[in-house]
Amino acid sequence: MQEYCFGIDVGGTTVKMGLFRTDGELLEKWEIPSHTENEGAAILPDIAKAALGKLEERGIDKKDVAGIGIGVPGPIDANGVVPHTANLGWGYKEVTKELTELTGLPSKGGNDANVAALGEMWKGAAAGHKSGVMVTLGTGVGGGVIINGKIITGAHGAGGEIGHIHVDDEVPGACGCGNHGCLEHVASANGIVRLAKWMLEQNAVKTVLDPETMSAREIWDAVKDGDTFACEVAERFGKYLGLALSAVAGTADPEVFVIGGGMSRAGQIVIDYIQKYYVKYVFRGCRDAEFILASLGNDAGMYGAAKLVIEE
Template sequence: MKKYCFGIDVGGTTVKCGLFDVKGEVLDKWEIHTRTENNGINILPDVADTIAAKILEKKLDREEIAGVGIGVPGPVDEEGNVMVAVNLHWGYLQLTEEMEKMTGLPVRAGNDANVAALGEMWKGGGAGYHNVVMVTLGTGVGGGIIVNGKIVTGSHGAGGEIGHIHVEDSMEESCNCGNKGCLEQFVSATGIVRLANKMLDESDAPSVLRNGPVSAKTVFDAVKEKDGLAAEIAEQFGKYLGTALAVIAGVVDPEVFVIGGGVSKAGQVVIDYIRKYYREYAFSGCKDTAFALAELGNDAGIYGAARLVLD
């Protein structure tokens, strides 16, 4: 009988690790450094070593371990092959196959944003739902789509790349992906700063945002203080993201949108601006889709990775 599983979330700086029971209770969590030098050749051996060490420390019976789930920052196909993971300096890698050789355990792999969405569906803001779209608003914009409890991976491992939906024809700067006018350029933390600076340049209206460095946090803090210019910036943010989510709803019709990432720490005010425009543009059958804030924070990835091996 299987009692345990491991959830691994590989980031560009640290690898977050979790030991879980099969009901989703986290029994231990820890981090190791991500050694990205030499094209990331040490990353998987380091992960295998830390798993082996934890098995010894906890005196676990390998026959009782369901396996290892792992999320990585890049497209991952349904066979567990990584197309490319720029932040880890990986090219094509047969991730699942390599990890199974190193650990001697069953392994399942997925894109980190998709895996985080699975974690939020399992034990976070999307708990109780089986059709979930998660949007992570951080330095960039990540996304994960869950349909009938399963991650939508796509044929190239690029399912859920919400941040790279085209939303603006007039954008002249390039996104990190190489295209122009991506959603990420307007609703990420850096995108909100872009919207704010443009508004501050084009308007003479008084605003507390003129008193110091502008960030996504200062914008939404100013919104809460009834700052008029900040409210206009939030309206632009809400229109871009709400419209994009209305398009997504017309394709996958989720039960809930889960909003996470650093920007979401502003709380309900973020959802209020998104939902206003979402309801305006969504297909009639989708207008009442629920919205929720993510609850697992930086642990969403390890929860989702663990869930991968329990499907």
């Protein structure tokens, strides 16, 4: 029986690497830099070198390793092919094929948000559930949809791109994807600041928040302190997310929504604002979906990537 596997979470600055037992126990985790120069040519060779080095260090035979799972930022199809990933410098790249050739180990790949969702469903806050949606509220709004234990990737690897559901026709500016009115534009950590600044421009009111320097964390701190304006921002934030997630629920009917990312550190209050509007807008049959805070933090991607190569 193969006892070990690797979970790899590739980011634009660092690669998070984890050596796991196939029962989900994390034995060791470490990071290596993401060398994105020269179109990211060194990223996969660096990963392979680090993984093989870890096996040698621990005296683990390759035949005892189920494989390497890898999460990457951006779309990746069922064959492990990335069409383009800007922040890694990659153009078209056959990621899993190359990783297998470099290591001699089976490999499977997934989008980073999707594998983080899988990690939370497997060993995180949603453990015990089979169908769920993870929403990552960070610099952007990421998403992952898991149905019956399987990632929904879609025809182009773009399944679960919750951040690009259209929710707004008022706040000016384009989303990073080029469209206007995306959830990410108004409900990410950057988006809620953008939203607050725009709301202040529409109606200058008294608030503890400084429009020149405020951050998402400061907005939520002000909400907790009862700042009237900050609470109005939180209401609008909650409406956007509640509306978007009600649409997701009408399609996927999850048991649970897992809220993660940097903004989730504000705690239960974030869920309270989202759930209030979710219940208002969602189809009655999906109203009882549970909302919980993610628990694996930055390790979720490693766990989910490892799960990719572990057969049920």
